[in-house]
Amino acid sequence: MKYDITSLKLASEGKKRIEWATQDMPVLEEIKKRFEKTKPLKGLKVSGCLHVTCETANLVRTLKAGGADVLLCASNPLSTQDDVAAALAKNYGIKVFARFGEDRTIYYKHLNTAIKHKPEVTMDDGADLLSLLHSKYKEQTFKIKGSMEETTTGVIRLKAMEKAGKLMLPIIAVNDAKTKNLFDNRYGTGQSTLDGIIRATDILIAGKNIVVVGYGWCGRGFASRARGMGANVIVTEVDPIKAVEAAMDGFRVMTMSQASSIGDLFCTLTGDIHVLRKEHFKKMKDGAMVCNSGHFDVEIDIPALKKLSKKTRKNVRNFVDEYTLPGDKRIYLLGEGRLINLAAAEGHPASVMDLSFATQALATEYVVKNYKKLQNKVYYVPEKIENWIATAKLKSMKVSIDKLTPEQEKYLASWEIGT
Ligand SMILES: NC(=O)c1ccc[n+]([C@@H]2O[C@H](COP(=O)([O-])OP(=O)(O)OC[C@H]3O[C@@H](n4cnc5c(N)ncnc54)[C@H](O)[C@@H]3O)[C@@H](O)[C@H]2O)c1
Numbered sequence: 001m002k003y004d005i006t007s008l009k010l011a012s013e014g015k016k017r018i019e020w021a022t023q024d025m026p027v028l029e030e031i032k033k034r035f036e037k038t039k040p041l042k043g044l045k046v047s048g049c050l051h052v053t054c055e056t057a058n059l060v061r062t063l064k065a066g067g068a069d070v071l072l073c074a075s076n077p078l079s080t081q082d083d084v085a086a087a088l089a090k091n092y093g094i095k096v097f098a099r100f101g102e103d104r105t106i107y108y109k110h111l112n113t114a115i116k117h118k119p120e121v122t123m124d125d126g127a128d129l130l131s132l133l134h135s136k137y138k139e140q141t142f143k144i145k146g147s148m149e150e151t152t153t154g155v156i157r158l159k160a161m162e163k164a165g166k167l168m169l170p171i172i173a174v175n176d177a178k179t180k181n182l183f184d185n186r187y188g189t190g191q192s193t194l195d196g197i198i199r200a201t202d203i204l205i206a207g208k209n210i211v212v213v214g215y216g217w218c219g220r221g222f223a224s225r226a227r228g229m230g231a232n233v234i235v236t237e238v239d240p241i242k243a244v245e246a247a248m249d250g251f252r253v254m255t256m257s258q259a260s261s262i263g264d265l266f267c268t269l270t271g272d273i274h275v276l277r278k279e280h281f282k283k284m285k286d287g288a289m290v291c292n293s294g295h296f297d298v299e300i301d302i303p304a305l306k307k308l309s310k311k312t313r314k315n316v317r318n319f320v321d322e323y324t325l326p327g328d329k330r331i332y333l334l335g336e337g338r339l340i341n342l343a344a345a346e347g348h349p350a351s352v353m354d355l356s357f358a359t360q361a362l363a364t365e366y367v368v369k370n371y372k373k374l375q376n377k378v379y380y381v382p383e384k385i386e387n388w389i390a391t392a393k394l395k396s397m398k399v400s401i402d403k404l405t406p407e408q409e410k411y412l413a414s415w416e417i418g419t
Contacts, residue, residue: 003089004097004110006082014057014087021054024350026396027358027389028062035066040365042067047119049111049129050150051079051342052098055353057087060094062361071117073110074098075125075150078335079342108132115140121367122147123360126295127154134161134168146170146367146374148360152185152216153271153295155378162378170374172363174356177381179389181217184356188348190221192341193267193293194229200319200334200344201289203265206230211263213256214270215242218293222269223251234259236275256280265289267340268299277301281308284331291334293341300337319344358389 022029035041046068050056060070072094074080080098088094095117097110111132114122122144124130130149133141147169149155155175161167174180194205210231212223219235223246227233235246236256247253256275259266260283268275271294278301284290292299306313309323313333316322319340321333335343347353362385367374394401404412411417 002095003085004099004106004113005085005089006099008086008090010083011086011090014054014081014083014085015091017054017081018057018061018084018087021350021353022058025055025058025354025357027354027392028058028361030392031358031361032058032062032065035062035361035365039067041368044068044121044368045117045119046070046121046123046364047114047117047129048072048123049075049114050123050125051075051347052085052088052096053079053081053342053347053353054084055348055350055357057084057092057094058350058353059357059360060088061092062357063364064092064094066361066365068121068364069117071095071114071119072098073114073129074102074107075128076339076342077102077104077107078338079347081346118143120145121364123150123364124148124154125150127157130154130158130161130169130171134166138168141168144169145371146172148172148174148363148367149378150180150356150360151175151295152181152218156271159378162376167376167378169376170367170371171378172367172381173378174359174363174381177359177386179355179359179381179386179393183352184348185217186221188221188352188356189218189269189293189341190223190225192345192348193218193222193269194225196293196340196343196345197265197267197289197291197334200291200317200340201332203289208232208264209234209262211236211256211259211266212251213266213268213275213299214272214294215239215246216269216271218269220249222267222293224249227251234262257283260284263288266291268292269294270299271295273298274301274304275299278304278308281305281325281331284329286329287332289332289334290337291340292337293339295339297337300333302333302337305331305333355389355393358392359385362389 080100088096155173210226211234235251237243260280314322319335323331
């Protein structure tokens with residue numbers, strides 16, 4: 001079987017949306033054109049476990065242009081765009097196994113299919129594919145040249161495997177590249193999380209008390225965009241440095257225990273577990289909304305919310321579930337606690353994914369060229385690749401920057417000249 005998708009009939013809509021995204025991905029297009037000519041990935045079997053969006057479609061088209069035989073499955077049950085999956089299968093000859101709303105059994109069936117493709121290179125967004133490879137397909141893991149990881153949570157899991165001596169292949173931490181997290185996590189998550197919240201609820205952001213849980217790259221982006229739309233933003237953190245930064249950026253910083261009775265809307269962006277839990281739900285106001293934009297659906301303790309709720313959950317709107325607590329207090333959970341920007345909206349805009357996926361494409365080429373020299377470690381993306389991508393993006397934006405003069409180069413490399 002070459003695909004398992006919701007409906008091939010959606011292909012023409014998906015194709016239009018993929019083409020629309022292409023216009024905003026000039027760096028990836030430049031790479032695609034070079035790949036078409038030089039075929040650096042000729043015959044390479046690639047399995048990608050990524051959010052199946054228009055932008056991902058353009059990444060896999062680039063890999064295919066380079067000669068790769070690509071299979072794509074979803075990295076989240078609620079992030080697949082069914083029309084994109086259909087277009088990939090019908091118009092672009094990609095093996096695609098992803099359905100929006102697939103249950104856990106189908107999700108893992110698709111991951112197993114991705115492994116049976118016998119990939120020589122894999123791509124993950126959250127490390128589910130690699131985790132499955134390491135637990136059930138050890139023999140095959142040894143044959144993989146390398147793997148790319150797209151998100152913070154995945155890199156954390158893989159570094160934990162490396163530390164425990166369990167990692168069986170080289171990893172390129174695409175998430176940790178500046179060309180990824182400075183833009184995708186900050187501007188992409190910042191904008192698309194608000195987009196997801198608005199599409200799910202249609203609330204007015206202005207005047208709301210919005211509690212941002214976690215002030216990392218994603219939290220910073222979301223907090224500043226929510227403020228831009230007129231929200232009163234409160235930040236909670238566990239890292240003292242990030243908390244000082246949030247305070248000096250002008251946000252109110254407090255504990256979740258204090259914030260829980262003030263917030264109108266809570267958004268978790270930590271990569272951590274149960275940052276919103278029973279004691280917080282108990283303090284929340286009637287009508288409070290809770291959502292998550294971190295990778296897994298464990299940031300909000302949903303089982304505890306269910307337990308506290310007198311009645312069973314009531315779906316009041318697409319992506320909005322109402323839980324009624326003692327005293328008839330209502331709490332609204334958005335997008336089942338999964339990444340709200342991908343569940344209820346379309347994920348990051350193409351322009352920012354241009355940088356992330358250019359990094360993925362060049363990291364793949366790098367692995368193919370260098371895998372013999374790589375060990376079973378988590379590696380950063382080489383600086384040369386990052387600089388090439390940033391330069392190409394500037395060129396596409398028609399922005400020029402200065403160059404160091406020979407005098408400046410000499411000065412910056414010296415120590416003799418002082419006061
Ligand atoms: N929604 C998306 O499309 C998208 C995009 C990129 C990354 N992500 C995911 O978002 C999450 C955050 O990513 P990031 O790059 O911002 O990570 P990060 O490491 O830069 O930031 C996470 C922050 O959360 C803080 N934190 C941890 N536990 C906390 C707690 N109990 N209370 C308050 N703060 C806490 C940490 O101190 C840190 O500052 C990860 O799961 C990542 O995979 C999602």
